[in-house]
Amino acid sequence: MSVSIRLSRGGAKKRPYYRIVVANSRSPRDGSFIEKIGTYNPLLAKDDAKRVVLDTERAKHWLSVGAQPTDRVARFFDAAGIKERAARSNPSKGVPGEKAKERAEERAAKLAEANAAAEAETVEVVAEAIEEATA
Template sequence: MAVKIRLSRGGAKKRPYYRIVVADARDPRDGRFIEKIGSYNPMLPKDSEERVKIDTERAAEWLKHGAVPTDRVARFLADAGLVEWKHGDNPKKGTPGEKAKEREAERAEKEAAKKEAEEEAKAAAAAPAAEDAPAEEAAAEAPAEEAKADEAPAEAETSEETKS
């Protein structure tokens, strides 16, 4: 007979409460069981001591007799130090689907474009300040050049007059 240590659901609708039971693997989930060895109340906070209660001595005895815990019960037993639990053998189960990957790629593109726009704005803000200084210098030099240009023809006229 294959024996499992598993959860048997009780409680009201949308208010689950589970018994940790030892049962024949062929029996239904909430059906006949051999022995109740604990309880699990998922409605309680995760740090509550009342959330998971297991009779570790009885669980250890059933494990010695070859009872196989389900994945969730194996986690509870691992927390109690009775078994070594590891993740299941389906590595693709937790990976995101195609649409989620597409949305992530779109978000990454939007963020990259946003960062580029911010960098351009910063560069544009810094560039006018740098461009203003040479423009001001050029503006200051332009009237001086115009004044020199005005003086040069006047000097040429005076030199011609003195020659004649």
Template sequence: MLKIRMSRGGAKKRPVYKIVIADSRKPRDGRFIEKVGFFNPLLPKDKKERLSLDIERIKYWLEKGAKPSDRIARFLGEANVIPKPSQKNNPIKAKPKKKAQERLAAAEEAKKAAEEAAKAEAEKPAEPAQPENEAKAETEAPKEEKAAEAPKAESKEEDKK
């Protein structure tokens, strides 16, 4: 079975990959049929030299039945050679553990509750405007209460002495 995959090269901690057509039974860095591109992960994503693909040869090998690896399928999807693979349906990727799933569910519930509260507040009718005299009376009343409470606090401190 033919695979389109990466073959590692480069120095220690400085990888450079060749994109090759190889028999799936051969080792990763072993014998391959044809080199169809390269990938340098150390370069920034916006650089042209990071990834090079020979699209015509890749299409030829895809017609012959070659299967791309997950990473190569993503590259080919970005180049519009094949449809972009979805990461959600990838069975190889590990699923979140129980606690992570609980956290995600709690976050979703909190988000829904916040949305419902905002929606309810938006639907709430606006309060009628108060006349100016009543508004002044309400703002002055708390000041008088605070002034009355202050001497009580002082008398309690004196009792403790």
């Protein structure tokens, strides 16, 4: 039986409240669980002490017997100093797509044309000023 430490949702519509539970990974999100080890209330301020409440001893116990925390619960454990969370690395996430690259190239071409036209106009104005000064 694979065991996970995850969030189980409670609360009314648009007023979420979560229990941090140890459950069989095949059971439904809000279904039966083995043990409740904490709570998470996202409606409270981020610096509020009651936003995330954990029973650290039980969390350490379940981690020691092989329970796998979900990503959100792993963040809570990292903040509480229970288990360090490895930083995720996805360098291709920030790379723009093909269409965005095409639009950027088009914008750069238009900007280059506008700069060339402005430079040519400046050269003409300077040439006229020189002609008037010499005349």
